[in-house]
Amino acid sequence: MSSGLIGILGIAALLALLLLRIPVAFAMFLVGFLGLWIIDGWTVARGLLASETFTLAAKPELVVIPLFILMGNVASATGMSRQLYDAAYALIGHVRGGLASATIIGCGGFAALSGSSVASALTMGKVSLQEMERFNYDPRLSTGSVAAGGTLGILIPPSTGFVIYAILTEQSIGRLFMAGVLPGLLLLLVFVLTVFALCLLRPEFGPKGPSTSFVEKRRAVAGALPILVLVLVTIGGIYRGFFSPEEAAGVGAGLAIIYGLATRRLTLGELVQSVRGSVVTTATVMLILIAAHLLNPFFALTHITETVGNFLDALDLSVLGTLLFILLVYLVLGCFLEGFAMLVLTLPIFFPVVVELGIDPIWFGVLVVLTLEMGLISPPVGINVFIVKSVAKAVPLGQIFRGVLPFWLAMIAVLGVLIAFPQISLFLPNTMFN
Numbered sequence: 001m002s003s004g005l006i007g008i009l010g011i012a013a014l015l016a017l018l019l020l021r022i023p024v025a026f027a028m029f030l031v032g033f034l035g036l037w038i039i040d041g042w043t044v045a046r047g048l049l050a051s052e053t054f055t056l057a058a059k060p061e062l063v064v065i066p067l068f069i070l071m072g073n074v075a076s077a078t079g080m081s082r083q084l085y086d087a088a089y090a091l092i093g094h095v096r097g098g099l100a101s102a103t104i105i106g107c108g109g110f111a112a113l114s115g116s117s118v119a120s121a122l123t124m125g126k127v128s129l130q131e132m133e134r135f136n137y138d139p140r141l142s143t144g145s146v147a148a149g150g151t152l153g154i155l156i157p158p159s160t161g162f163v164i165y166a167i168l169t170e171q172s173i174g175r176l177f178m179a180g181v182l183p184g185l186l187l188l189l190v191f192v193l194t195v196f197a198l199c200l201l202r203p204e205f206g207p208k209g210p211s212t213s214f215v216e217k218r219r220a221v222a223g224a225l226p227i228l229v230l231v232l233v234t235i236g237g238i239y240r241g242f243f244s245p246e247e248a249a250g251v252g253a254g255l256a257i258i259y260g261l262a263t264r265r266l267t268l269g270e271l272v273q274s275v276r277g278s279v280v281t282t283a284t285v286m287l288i289l290i291a292a293h294l295l296n297p298f299f300a301l302t303h304i305t306e307t308v309g310n311f312l313d314a315l316d317l318s319v320l321g322t323l324l325f326i327l328l329v330y331l332v333l334g335c336f337l338e339g340f341a342m343l344v345l346t347l348p349i350f351f352p353v354v355v356e357l358g359i360d361p362i363w364f365g366v367l368v369v370l371t372l373e374m375g376l377i378s379p380p381v382g383i384n385v386f387i388v389k390s391v392a393k394a395v396p397l398g399q400i401f402r403g404v405l406p407f408w409l410a411m412i413a414v415l416g417v418l419i420a421f422p423q424i425s426l427f428l429p430n431t432m433f434n
Contacts (some may be wrong), residue, residue, distance in 0.1 A: 007302025067249030073112025098205030107149030121150025135274020144403025156184035
């Protein structure tokens with residue numbers, strides 16, 4: 001059996017395991033290890049497993065994952081997410097769809113702390129869904145805004161998706177973080193405009209909320225200052241060159257803990273629980289990365305990358321056409337696979353082609369992460385939809401998927417804008433202090 005055929009069978013087996021809901025790390029480990037064993041023997045497979053594990057664990061840049069996750073967990077425990085939602089609620093809650101827009105803004109702010117789409121959707125769902133139900137919001141708008149707003153967690157830095165992309169492609173985490181800022185804010189703005197447009201067409205979707213006085217607005221905005229300061233210190237520090245991403249993660253986590261203890265909003269038990277949650281999430285990500293580093297040599301030995309490159313050459317597409325084809329593959333895979341699984345499965349195959357075509361890897365990273373976001377709300381997998389369903393148990397799953405459709409179309413529009421104007425993604429990375 002040829003190595004190329006073994007590679008194709010390996011990819012087919014991996015996709016089958018993932019569709020059977022086998023955990024991503026175990027599926028990749030099984031295919032990568034057995035594939036290497038078949039091609040190069042037991043000794044090589046066992047040696048690569050040991051060496052790649054320790055090589056990956058020794059990478060200092062990976063420390064950003066547990067520290068930023070810890071910062072998000074502590075921020076959630078201290079009520080920072082609620083404070084940001086309250087501020088947006090006070091400012092725009094009195095207009096039609098204002099509570100849904102406030103939810104999206106709250107998701108964007110919490111995303112800048114946690115870097116997790118699932119955490120953003122779950123946290124803001126618990127905060128806002130009951131409030132929107134109380135004001136008779138249409139369930140499609142309320143649940144759709146939470147599910148879509150949660151996707152901002154993977155684009156607005158700090159983003160776990162950018163960290164994994166950086167590790168797999170050997171790109172700068174700091175530059176990728178900066179590249180996600182303006183696209184993330186653009187997407188947030190488009191989501192808010194989508195809510196306003198829906199409520200303009202169907203006023204009953206989002207009734208007006210309560211009006212607040214100037215004093216109440218000022219008090220609510222003042223309450224959100226800690227989260228704004230934390231974001232400015234960490235992300236602004238990376239941009240100005242005061243911190244590396246690793247240092248910014250440590251500073252952010254430390255400031256969040258100090259704030260929680262100083263305001264007595266963080267108990268010792270909550271701190272322990274935050275640390276435990278950070279460890280569990282980090283372990284999951286590390287297992288995926290270790291398995292990916294075992295899968296990559298298997299792909300190299302089977303020449304899958306060369307096969308894909310030859311296939312794309314045979315299509316005779318332009319550079320833009322090839323880019324659109326790759327993104328289309330991501331959009332289709334996003335309907336069936338979890339985002340991290342797509343990254344580790346496809347980047348070793350597509351990234352060499354992207355580099356050969358001269359496509360900026362930072363820009364490509366933003367486009368890929370945005371398409372991963374779309375997978376979070378795409379049927380039938382749409383993990384954010386199921387997260388929202390776990391909070392809004394009375395809302396049928398079909399209604400939630402219908403609710404996210406306008407936001408999914410908005411993401412397509414933003415993706416088109418980012419493809420047409422790469423400088424939106426590259427402006428901050430190209431001007432940051434290195």
